Structure formats: C-alpha cells, structure tokens
C-alpha cells in the first residue's frame with residue numbers, strides 16, 4: 139500500500155473524520171452494484187510482453203485479461219466492459235489481419251462497446267468497415283458524423299444498458315482527425331465539437347432516457363497542459379454536467395487511480411485512463427441504494 | 442513501471458446532489474495490472490495460436506543474408522545501415538515515382554531516429570523489416586525549392602547526425618560549414634527545385650525539419666517504408682552496406 143498517497147490527500151482525510159460509520163448500516167437487499175471495466179489504446183497487443191522486454195516485461199496479454207474479467211464477472215454479473223479506442227495498430231497482428239483478431243477476441247471477452255480512436259482509421263474507413271462483422275459489440279461515437287461515409291449507420295451516438303434495473307447511458311467522443319489522420323483515411327467523416335456534443339448527450343441520457351449512470355467513452359486525451367484550448371477529458375469534465383465517469387484514451391496516460399474533477403455544477407466526475415497495450419484494466423464500482431436509504435448528504439468515493 | 446500496488450486506498454467523502462429514484466452512494470475505483478500472476482484462459486490462447494504461428498512463419502522466413510551486424514550508432518555523419526535504408530528508399534520508390542510523374546527522385550532524406558533497430562549478422566526476414574520500421578510511415582516526395590534545399594543542408598550541417606541520405610553528397614569543412622553539395626554528383630543549383638523523397642513524419646515538420654513546409658507539391662506514394670525494405674530484401678541475396686563519403690567533415 140502506498141501510505142504516502144493516503145496521507146497526502148488531507149482534505150479528503152479530514153472530510154472522512156466526521157463520517158463515523160457512514161454507509162455500513164445502509165447495506166440492505168436494495169443494494170445494487172454496477173462494475174465498469176475498461177481498456178484503451180490496446181494497439182493490437184494480443185500477446186503479453188516477453189520477460190526480456192525493456193519497458194513492460196511480462197505485462198499485458200489478452201488471455202490473461204480474459205481470466206481477470208471472468209473473475210470479476212463471476213463476482214458481479216452486473217458488469218460492463220468498455221474500450222476507449224485505438225484498438226488497431228501496433229503489432230504484426232494488425233498488419234497481417236487488419237484488426238480481425240482484435241475484434242474477434244474482444245467479442246470473446248464480451249466487450250459491450252468501444253469508441254473509435256484515431257488509429258482505428260489506419261486502414262481507412264474501408265479497413266474499419268471490413269472488420270465490423272467480427273465485432274459483436276457496438277461502436278459508439280457521438281461527435282463523428284459518418285453520414286457521408288461507408289460507416290454510416292454502423293455506429294451509434296450512445297447506447298443505454300440496463301443492468302439489474304439500473305440504466306447506464308454510454309456515449310462516445312473522438313479526437314479531431316484533421317492534422318492527425320490522413321484525409322484519405324477518414325474521408326468525409328465530420329468532427330463535431332466534443333464539448334457541445336457531450337452537453338447534448340448528457341441531457342438526452344439524463345432527461346429523455348432517464349439514466350441512473352452516465353459514462354463518456356472518450357478518445358480525446360487526458361489533459362493538454364500546453365494547449366488548454368484543445369478538448370481533453372479533464373476540460374470536458376469541468377465544462378459539462380451529469381456525467382459520472384469519463385473513460386479516456388489517446389494520451390497513453392497511466393493513471394495510478396481515477397482523477398476526481400468538479401463539473402460545471404460543482405459535482406464530482408471521475409476521469410480514468412489505463413495507459414496502453416492492455417497492461418492495466420480499469421475497474422470502477424458504483425454502489426446504488428434505493429432513495430429511502432439515502433440518509434447521508436454525500437457519495438463516498440474510494441479511489 | 443510497476444502497477445502491482447495500485448489498489449487505491451483513499452477514502453473520500455464528497456458532496457454530491459441526490460439523484461432519484463436510484464442513488465449512487467459509493468464509488469470505488471482502481472486500475473489493475475495485468476501480468477504473469479494471472480492465469481490465462483486456454484480457449485482464448487488456443488484461438489490466438491494459429492494466427493500467431495501463421496504470422497511467425499511468414500515473419501521468420503528468410504529473405505536475404507546480412508554479412509555483418511549494423512547499427513545506426515556505427516559512424517559519425519553516415520552509417521552503413523542508414524545508407525542502406527536511404528538507398529533502398531531510392532531504389533524502390535524512384536521507379537514508382539517516375540511511372541506516376543515522369544520525373545525522377547533527386548535525392549532521399551530520412552531521419553536517424555527512424556531506424557528502430559540493428560540488422561544482425563545472418564538471415565534477414567520480414568521480421569527484420571518490422572523491427573527496423575515498426576511504424577506505418579510511408580514514402581512521400583516533396584518538390585522542394587532550392588532555397589529550402591539550402592535550409593535542408595544547413596539543418597544537416599547543424600545537426601551533425603547521420604540522418605540517412607541517398608544520391609546527395611555533403612562535405613563540411615572543419616568548422617562545420619557546407620563547402621560542397623552534390624545531387625547525383627552534380628553541384629546543387631539553388632535556383633532549381635528538387636524532388637526529395639522522405640517520409641510522412643518529416644514532411645510534416647518532424648525532427649524540426651521545417652524546410653519541408655515550403656514544398657511546392659507533395660506526392661504521396663502510398664508505399665510504406667517497411668514494404669520498401671521487404672521488397673528490397675526479397676530481391677537481394679546478400680546485404681553488405683558500408684559507410685562511405687556521402688556526408689563527411691574535413692579534418693582541416
């Protein structure tokens with residue numbers, strides 16, 4: 139355990155003092171737990187890194203990720219498995235099979251949804267489209283308008299999952315393609331402002347779809363310190379409301395733990411990202427209680 | 442990086458307005474490391490196996506032989522491995538460029554950092570090409586005005602790094618000034634434009650090569666560098682590259 143980190147968060151520690159035995163008494167049959175598992179930027183890393191690898195020896199590997207996920211699902215069947223994009227590109231598996239094996243394995247691991255990263259355009263829209271039959275999960279993207287492309291109707295802006303009576307709305311956001319991806323690859327894909335789209339999406343999911351939990355699956359990148367105008371997960375979290383969790387990608391940021399950000403209403407949003415290459419798996423558990431047990435004024439976040 | 446001890450231990454109480462009818466009252470988050478302490482699922486492993494074996498068979502089939510081990514660290518302003526790579530780009534890309542445009546490539550400039558591994562003595566396979574060039578970078582040709590060719594030479598003189606070149610010859614004096622520059626053995630005419638083959642990373646200003654931003658025209662060959670290497674290895678029996686006099690500095 140990293141005790142120093144524990145102590146560093148003094149404001150949090152102080153807040154905890156007045157709490158006493160909060161929550162423990164409220165466990166009851168109405169308790170529901172939703173587990174969100176996530177990966178990002180796996181980049182065709184199907185095999186684990188070997189023992190000789192200079193950077194990540196013995197890390198990663200789909201067959202191991204499968205056993206980890208299987209164990210977590212056995213513990214809580216009310217689990218969603220999501221990917222925040224850049225599934226493609228990084229090992230010969232992609233060069234030889236164009237993403238077929240990546241999608242087949244993600245289907246075997248029962249991924250529920252993925253968003254689209256910039257490298258998922260590496261074989262062009264046609265290359266992505268050609269592999270779609272191998273994916274038994276949905277591609278979710280709210281700010282790429284594919285209307286004038288071959289991908290039209292093959293993605294959804296959002297999807298609502300119902301697990302144990304809890305409605306979970308997931309929407310997807312992608313990064314600006316111009317300057318990052320060759321135009322020949324993304325063709326007539328139109329990039330829409332992610333912040334505006336996120337505001338629309340969270341309103342639709344909250345007010346129309348009546349979701350209990352709203353998740354943004356983002357390939358925007360965690361944070362751009364030197365370019366604060368560039369949309370990132372941290373800036374998105376601060377500029378929006380009603381989003382509970384932003385699962386990020388693109389910047390290959392290895393967060394030790396999810397970041398807590400205040401949204402535009404001063405409420406807390408979790409932002410998480412697990413680096414790249416299937417080295418880590420993110421796990422966020424949301425505990426729900428019926429309103430009658432909601433005696434406390436707050437939500438405890440243990441990260 | 443070791444993420445084994447990631448289990449996040451902070452308890453945090455934060456005000457959050459109530460939701461109805463179902464409320465979140467607690468959130469726990471952690472990032473779990475995937476490593477060799479986890480068992481593998483056999484059915485997944487078995488599913489991957491034929492793909493892996495097929496790739497390995499193809500990657501490891503011998504295409505050519507290398508008489509020695511070559512590294513980009515062997516040499517000052519030009520290296521055997523860099524010369525090989527730049528010459529391969531010229532040999533493989535020029536016929537394609539000529540067929541498409543009726544023009545020939547004047548010279549090649551790649552980046553030293555783009556050589557991602559050594560070539561080991563012995564058999565050369567497709568895997569060698571993947572190791573040398575794991576990225577998807579492809580060959581582009583810039584129609585570059587003479588003034589920018591001058592900037593390119595100044596860049597190379599300043600950098601004093603063995604950025605791979607082909608069909609270009611540069612001599613620096615002992616102070617590092619360019620005193621001779623030839624393309625195809627003919628002195629460069631800075632009033633002319635030149636067709637410079639490079640990669641899509643450098644054409645966008647990578648490694649600070651901003652002289653490419655003034656390209657009059659850019660030709661995308663849709664030809665990956667790795668594939669050019671593979672094509673070359675397939676028709677070559679033995680490789681035996683040398684460091685030569687294409688980029689040198691005089692001692693006095």
Ligand SMILES: [Zn+2]
Pocket residue numbers: 179181224255257388389390
């Ligand atoms: Zn990535």
